[in-house]
Amino acid sequence: MLSRNLSKCTRMFSTSNKAMSSTGIDFNLTADQAEFRANVRKFVADEVIPVAAEYDKTMEYPWPIIKKAHAQGYLIADIPEAYGGLGVDMVSNCIISEEMAYGCSGIATAIMANDLALTPLILCANDDIKKRFLTRMVENPFVASYAVTEPGAGSDVAGVKTKCEKKGDEYILNGSKMWITNAGHANWFFVLARSDPNPKTPAGKAFTAFVVEGDSPGLTRGRKEINMGQRCSDTRGITFEDVRVPAANVVGAPGEGFKVAMKTFDKTRPTVAALATGVTYRCLDVATQYSLERKAFGTQIANHQGVSFLLAEMAINAELARLMTYKSGAEVDAGRPGSYYASIAKLFASDAVNSAATNAVQVFGGAGFNTEYPAEKLMRDAKIFQIYEGTSQIQRMVIARQLLARVAQNGGLRKMLSRFATISLGISRSATGVLASQSRQISFDLSDTQKEIQAAALKFSKEVLVPNAAKFDESGEFPWEIVRQAHSLGLMNPQIPEKYGGPGMTTLETALIVEALSYGCTGLQLGIMGPSLAIAPVYIAGNEEQKKKYLGALAAEPIIASYCVTEPGAGSDVNGVKTKCEKKGDEYIINGSKAWITGGGHAKWFFVLARSDSDPKAPAGKAFTAFIVDGDTPGISRGKKEKNMGQRCSDTRTITFEDVRVPAENVLGAPGAGFKVAMGAFDMTRPGVAAGALGLAWRCLDESAKYALQRKAFGTEIANHQAVQFMLADMAVNLELARLITYKSATDVDNKVRSSYNASIAKCFAADTANQAATNAVQIFGGNGFNSEYPVEKLMRDAKIYQIYEGTSQIQRIVISRMLLGHFAQNGTSRI
Incomplete structure (x- = not known):
């Protein structure tokens, strides 16, 4: 019987917990879920990690740990309440699996492999089978096995040769299975066998699934395999020789075993x-x-x-x-x-x-x-x-x-x-801690409002940006008319708060707009959303008057502002900025030059970082001052428009300051604190840069998949060739992952969690994803991909800058590793 630990757990979950969240994306576990994870983690620290090496060495089956895990409910976590289990949802089961494997994946496999045998019964078995076999697992620390793999049928399940023949109220099984986890100790097996001998019968009708008792006559267990790793996990071959199985043990309908x-x-x-x-x-x-x-x-x-x-x-x-x-x-x-x-x-x-x-x-x-x-x-x-x-x-x-x-x-x-699903932690009972009913749930759902914003931006992108992208790429002209249209629709500078005349959208909503616009053209998107980087430091450090004046101007009119920090000798190394300022009375005199300034030719005002402490030994956090500098200030010179590889309609120039006089009232934040202001802006804006890369990667996948279905080679669409399929698959995988971490970093900003860690991961991974997606897209298009008549060569040119601006991919890795090391030094683990 279960211990009091598990008996206590029967009171810990309420069915009201199954309510779905409708409030939008929320990546955070609830407090109770975090407690649940902490308790599993403690079990692993106490029971698994200390003995993992010994079990790997001896290769013994970890029965003592399995029994303790059963007492805690970990072996029966997904068995429904009606049959005595905990009935946890999949995400909670994933928490258990992750924590167990952190301790030892061999022990974790021995514990969690039960899920593979239990799942077909939970999904497809009738009530009688569930009562007989699932209840047994609750009452005893038994293990079961999923017996499908064969010597000639691994991933190709349709190749299973084990056969069954119905005789009266029984089936006779003959055949062999291999690499069956927990086979040496299984109380029962889930078995797939061919019930239709006709090789032309489709797989969906050719196989029948069974529950087979472990002590059935004719069932032979082979020797324990000696494997490369996970050595305490028990893996064996199983042979069936005229094994008689009651028809009452068929899982699902006869002939539908493959589907099961x-x-x-x-x-x-x-x-x-x-x-x-x-x-x-x-x-x-x-x-x-x-x-x-x-x-x-x-x-x-x-x-x-x-x-x-x-x-x-x-x-x-x-x-x-x-x-x-x-x-x-x-x-x-x-x-x-x-x-x-x-x-x-x-x-x-x-x-x-x-x-x-x-x-x-x-x-x-x-x-x-x-x-x-x-x-x-x-x-x-x-x-x-x-x-x-x-x-x-x-x-x-x-x-x-x-x-x-x-x-x-x-x-x-x-x-x-739109397929962001809610993670409904509809847990009915907890294994190790009180998970009380809560209205908030971890969720991947966009709210209805966010979906509307996304749809509007995508509609504008497909109707306006896509048809005009090639023209502006060729001419290199700044897209003023498109910028004005975007501003009139509220798609430009949407993060400006309502109190200053803006739409007041969240960072996540802004990222959704950037992603959608970048699907159409990243150069046009940058023309529209380029002021975002200049807006961020004003939002962070500006006083009320500065916000009203400068954010209000951007909200009222389709004008441009620029973030003016990068210099010929100071890119990602912001500490290397040489532009200097000197205070004289109520003014500062700025001298120096900036390079690669986006929007520099059209900016009505600039965010400028300058060295205010001439001592080279002064720490960066006290050596620089930040300013808002009006674009028409005497002494400002705008260089020629740069001719870049990609994003050609985006205006990028050198800006020179010669004895430029700036009122002291235009200092952003405190004098000497400019470096902190400039760095803080990146945590706010890097999710947007990641979203831009994300939109480009999405377009690459879309164009590549459509082309692969149209282009034929060797007598068939190239989409049917595995080499092309695998490139598309990798593009899809990385796109989905980039989307998740981009949205997570954006929600961090909205929740006022300053996380350079997630922002840098998002920017780094999305930038690399965009470049790999563009390279793959050109490869799938072949010779056409190298030609400007097709869209992907432009996508490849546009992609590269994402690995460079707002901190190179190498700088992002430095930020990530430094924060990782700091977190580890403080907490003894990289895990949250």
Whole structure:
């Protein structure tokens, strides 16, 4: 029977918790959900981590831990309440999986593999089967196995050869299964067998699924396999020789077993992604800790960029894997077809954990190759994630096929953008802590208002920007008429508060507009939204009079303002700014030059950063002063318009200041605090830059998918060739991930959470995604992709700048690694 711990849990969940959120995107766990995670984490710290290495060494099955996990409810978390389980939703199950795998993925697999056997029964079995087999699992610390894979049928489930023949009220099973997790200890098996011997019968009608008792005569368990990793997990072959199974044990309808097996994967792949995510975080933690302890060349290796960039990549992928895992769980919980997002989550998390494990070993150096250190076990454990429950190659096929089917049906990808599902944590009972009813739920839903804003921006983009993009790219002219149209519709500077005459939109809503406009043309989008970077420091540090005057002017008229910081010798290194200012009476005299200033030829006013302390040893936080400088101030010279690779209609120039006199009342913030003001602006604006890259990546995928369905080679559409499918799949995966982290960083700003970490991850990943998507788009178009008559060559030219402006991708990795190291030093883990 269950312990008092679990009995207590029966009182901890209310069915009212199942209410869906309608308030828009909210990435935060509720306080009770955070407590739930903390309790699972404590169990892992106390029971799993201390013994993980020993179980890996002995390869013994971890029965003592399994029994303790059962007592806490972790083995039966997703069994419905009606059959004695906890009835947790998929996202909560993912939390359990991630935390368990952080401790040891071998032990986690032994514990969580039950889900794979339980799920087809929960989804498709009749009440009698559920009562007989699910209730048994609640009352006893039993394990069960999902027996589908065969020597000749792994990811190709339709290739299953095990057969069954109906005789009276029984079926006779013959055949063999392999790589069956928990097979040596399973109390019962979920088994798929061919019931129609006709090889031409479609898979959807050719197989029948069963529950087979573990002690059935004729069922033989092979020896335990010795695997590369996850060694305490029990994996064996199973042979069926004239095994008699009652017809009452058929799961679903006879002949529909294949559908049952496939439906199962949509629900279990998110938990596999969660397992991989847990190992990724463990890799990140052990590598971070080692980098802070190990010294080389006179300092901790964490101080070397070669190491810090490895850590940054691991951190980026860990955060993205978790977001997509929760997203895929949300799709399942919302009752939407889950294959698309489940496959994205499983694919990305599996690839991420293998990259993280490889990087962890690299950070450890020679010690990483030694069994006395944890990294080598993590690398051995990681590989299987790219294999079981559908290889990474299979996931790409699933993603590409669903993507292409939607494009063929809808003529574009617009409907995919609206598929942000609510993560309904409709948990009826908690395993380890009180999860009281709360109105707020973690959610990926856009509110109705946000959807309307998004739709309006996309309509304008498709009707105005797309038809004019090539013309302005060729002429390089500034798109004044389009800017005026955007302003009249409230699509320009939408973040200006209502009290200063603006629309007062949130950062997320602004990001939705930027994404939609960038789908049409990033150059035109920058012409419209370029003032955003100048607006941010005024919003952060401006006094009331400054805000009324300068933000009010932008709200009232379609005018331009520019962020004037970059210099010939100071790009991402803002501390290197040489422009200087000297206070004389009630004025400051500014001298110097700025480079690559967006909107510089048309700006009515500039945000300017200048050195106010001539002492080169003065710390940056006290050495600079920020100003608002009116564009018609004597002494300002605007250089010629730069001819750039892409985004050609965006106006970029050098601005020179020669004895420019600025009233002291135009100082933004306190004198000497300009550096902080300038840096604070980036946390607000980087989500918008990420959204611009996101829109471009979206357009690349849309154009590529449509072209792949039209262009033929070797007698068929190129969309039917796996090489093209895999490029499309990778583009789709990274687009969805970039969208998640961009929206998350935007909501951080709206929630007044200053997070350079998430903002830099968003900007870095979205910029890299846009460039890879553009490169793939040109490749899919082939020779046509290199020709200006087709849209993708422009997309490739436009994409590159995202890896450069507002902090290069390399600078973002430095920011990410520094914040990671600081968080780890303070908390002992990279995890939130």
